[in-house]
Amino acid sequence: MSSEPHNNQKQVLFTRHFADSERAMYGFAYSLVPLRADADDIVQEALVLLWKHFDQYDPERPFLPWANRFVYRQVQTYRRKQATRAKYFFSDETIERLAAEMPAFQERDQAMSRALELCLEGLGGKQRALIEQRYVAKESLCKLADETGRSANSLYKTLQRIRVGLYRCISQRVLDEGFTV
Amino acid sequence: MDGDNDRELGLIGLLCDELIDDRQFEDLDEILLHDLSLREAYRSFVGMHHELEQGALLAKEWGAEDWQAQQKLVPTSRCLVNVCSAVALLVFAAIGWMAFHLDLKREQPVAVLTRSIEVEWSHPTRNRGKLGEALGKGWLDIDSGVVEVTFSSGASLSMEGPARLKIDSAMNCFSDFGKLVVSCPESAFGFTVQFRGGKVVDLGTEFALNTRTGEGTNVYVLEGAVDVMLLDNEKKLLQQLTVLKENAVNLTFGKSQLTYLSYDQKMFDGLRRESLVKLQPIKLQFDIGQKAGLYRGVDAPAHKVGDMFAHENQWSQIVGDQSGAFVLADGNICPFSINVDYGHGKGRIDWEASPVTYTATVYKRAKGVANTALCLDNLHHFNDLGVRISGLPKGRYRVYALCRSFRRPKAAYAVSIGTNLDQLSSNPIEVGVMGEALNPSWVSGETYAVGEVEISKTGDWLTIITRSVDDGMIGEPYRNKLAVLLGLQIVGLE
Numbered sequence: 001m002s003s004e005p006h007n008n009q010k011q012v013l014f015t016r017h018f019a020d021s022e023r024a025m026y027g028f029a030y031s032l033v034p035l036r037a038d039a040d041d042i043v044q045e046a047l048v049l050l051w052k053h054f055d056q057y058d059p060e061r062p063f064l065p066w067a068n069r070f071v072y073r074q075v076q077t078y079r080r081k082q083a084t085r086a087k088y089f090f091s092d093e094t095i096e097r098l099a100a101e102m103p104a105f106q107e108r109d110q111a112m113s114r115a116l117e118l119c120l121e122g123l124g125g126k127q128r129a130l131i132e133q134r135y136v137a138k139e140s141l142c143k144l145a146d147e148t149g150r151s152a153n154s155l156y157k158t159l160q161r162i163r164v165g166l167y168r169c170i171s172q173r174v175l176d177e178g179f180t181v
Numbered sequence: 182m183d184g185d186n187d188r189e190l191g192l193i194g195l196l197c198d199e200l201i202d203d204r205q206f207e208d209l210d211e212i213l214l215h216d217l218s219l220r221e222a223y224r225s226f227v228g229m230h231h232e233l234e235q236g237a238l239l240a241k242e243w244g245a246e247d248w249q250a251q252q253k254l255v256p257t258s259r260c261l262v263n264v265c266s267a268v269a270l271l272v273f274a275a276i277g278w279m280a281f282h283l284d285l286k287r288e289q290p291v292a293v294l295t296r297s298i299e300v301e302w303s304h305p306t307r308n309r310g311k312l313g314e315a316l317g318k319g320w321l322d323i324d325s326g327v328v329e330v331t332f333s334s335g336a337s338l339s340m341e342g343p344a345r346l347k348i349d350s351a352m353n354c355f356s357d358f359g360k361l362v363v364s365c366p367e368s369a370f371g372f373t374v375q376f377r378g379g380k381v382v383d384l385g386t387e388f389a390l391n392t393r394t395g396e397g398t399n400v401y402v403l404e405g406a407v408d409v410m411l412l413d414n415e416k417k418l419l420q421q422l423t424v425l426k427e428n429a430v431n432l433t434f435g436k437s438q439l440t441y442l443s444y445d446q447k448m449f450d451g452l453r454r455e456s457l458v459k460l461q462p463i464k465l466q467f468d469i470g471q472k473a474g475l476y477r478g479v480d481a482p483a484h485k486v487g488d489m490f491a492h493e494n495q496w497s498q499i500v501g502d503q504s505g506a507f508v509l510a511d512g513n514i515c516p517f518s519i520n521v522d523y524g525h526g527k528g529r530i531d532w533e534a535s536p537v538t539y540t541a542t543v544y545k546r547a548k549g550v551a552n553t554a555l556c557l558d559n560l561h562h563f564n565d566l567g568v569r570i571s572g573l574p575k576g577r578y579r580v581y582a583l584c585r586s587f588r589r590p591k592a593a594y595a596v597s598i599g600t601n602l603d604q605l606s607s608n609p610i611e612v613g614v615m616g617e618a619l620n621p622s623w624v625s626g627e628t629y630a631v632g633e634v635e636i637s638k639t640g641d642w643l644t645i646i647t648r649s650v651d652d653g654m655i656g657e658p659y660r661n662k663l664a665v666l667l668g669l670q671i672v673g674l675e
Binding site: 026027030031034035036037041088090091093094097098101112113116131135139143147156160163164166167170171 | 187190191194196197198199200201206210213214217220222223224225226227228229230231232233234304307394395
């Protein structure tokens with residue numbers, strides 16, 4: 001019985017840390033494992049590990065770097081498990097470099113999220129409509145091509161041009177905010 | 182970033198859209214490994230892509246309701262985790278760390294994946310199932326092929342890829358897109374399939390759905406009747422209609438009325454059970470002997486080694502020569518007319534001989550693996566004993582012959598499994614002395630013989646012949662020298 005209050009406190013603390021760091025943990029996983037579904041699996045498995053090892057967490061230190069070590073560990077485990085099945089996994093060396101650079105990018109990533117919102121507002125009507133079809137309605141390019149009477153290839157090129165434009169807009173805004181790497 | 186990295190951004194875009202080929206991916210890996218600025222670009226581009234995928238920024242202007250409706254149809258684990266975060270304090274207080282397992286493990290099983298034909302799952306690890314696997318609430322997502330799900334209510338649903346389905350309970354599911362056919366026995370009366378903009382409720386029937394993004398859902402009633410309901414985006418009922426056999430209607434989200442369509446039954450012929458049965462290798466199992474009864478169990482060798490699954494529990498009893506329709510292991514009617522012929526003889530099997538059985542008594546002390554309905558039953562003979570089966574479609578079969586008298590654990594048997602045999606082959610399979618008299622599990626070579634057979638032409642007999650080669654009961658060398666065949670499991674191979 002005496003362990004219950006302690007356990008509740010632990011749960012509350014853990015939940016608070018996780019809520020603060022969730023977005024960054026997913027961002028970290030997405031950067032190492034390009035497919036969203038794989039990254040989701042990895043973060044969820046990392047969460048279980050985090051909870052199991054939460055007693056070892058030093059509350060004096062920031063939670064995110066500690067948590068991301070588990071994400072990174074899970075990426076490696078997942079990579080080994082999926083070695084013969086998964087389509088896209090970077091080499092160990094590339095993953096190591098991406099992981100090592102993560103802390104340096106973290107604040108800038110938050111700025112990028114703000115910048116994206118502003119850059120989306122700058123899109124023309126047709127451009128925005130295409131982005132919405134792709135990302136909100138989640139329609140396939142083939143279907144969109146059918147609807148618009150264009151070839152899927154041409155439509156894809158247009159979509160990619162819009163994304164590159166967005167990316168450059170974001171990068172410029174982030175640079176303007178004084179973030180450099 | 183300047184315009185010099187268009188090619189690299191193109192590769193990153195292809196990766197985000199899962200359109201990148203192996204060579205391009207290797208190129209990208211190499212570039213990222215050696216170029217810090219491109220790693221930065223990669224992180225930014227992928228971050229932007231995922232931010233857009235979450236949809237929240239776009240939803241502000243696109244319409245929160247549309248976005249929410251769409252998100253309901255896209256049940257990523259991320260969605261679950263977001264929900265988990267928001268309510269985590271409450272959840273933790275109630276169930277502790279199990280909250281993290283929301284999407285790691287399926288909930289209580291409500292269905293079984295009972296058929297899987299040339300299936301390409303949409304993702305290597307997610308929203309998929311294995312043949313025979315129990316399924317809880319969750320998504321099934323296929324690019325091609327056909328799967329059949331049998332719900333614990335008794336309803337069976339087959340769907341053809343590309344298709345996406347969410348199992349909600351034993352009586353409810355949600356079709357995101359794709360073609361499916363639902364067959365409901367009485368036990369599943371009221372089975373409901375929901376889709377965007379409506380639902381269809383079984384009234385004792387077989388019906389089909391074709392849901393296409395942007396074009397709504399077509400409902401075809403193949404047998405019986407269904408209720409169809411057109412709903413608005415707040416799930417308010419706009420129109421309800423009872424649709425009878427050989428009628429079809431279209432329900433499109435956003436429209437205020439459903440419309441009748443021309444009925445085209447052929448469109449779904451390939452998804453109906455009688456067609457699906459013919460598409461897959463057959464599995465039959467026979468409970469053999471003078472005391473044979475319908476055995477509905479899965480404690481048998483083919484199940485143990487994974488050639489049959491828990492839902493394949495139907496045994497046909499064989500008490501003599503029989504022919505005609507048999508029931509497949511999964512409970513469907515075998516689409517082929519099967520003949521079973523008994524025979525026995527000294528050395529050469531006389532297939533015209535009448536079955537002669539030893540006076541069997543139930544061995545009450547049966548233990549371990551022997552303690553099943555199947556193994557308290559037998560057909561045995563002083564001569565060599567043969568059973569042969571014809572009518573099987575061409576193909577390769579794995580045969581499990583349960584030829585062991587559990588009353589005589591030290592006995593040994595010779596078994597031949599082949600085509601068109603009339604005597605034991607020169608190199609029969611040995612079923613030796615049992616290592617453990619009360620063996621708790623099936624052991625190849627002790628409790629059963631297994632062999633593979635090729636049926637290459639119509640009329641080939643798949644044949645099993647058994648002989649007792651050593652009794653082991655001191656002082657009674659002849660009286661108990663009995664060939665034994667308790668059961669047969671025949672598994673068609675892909």
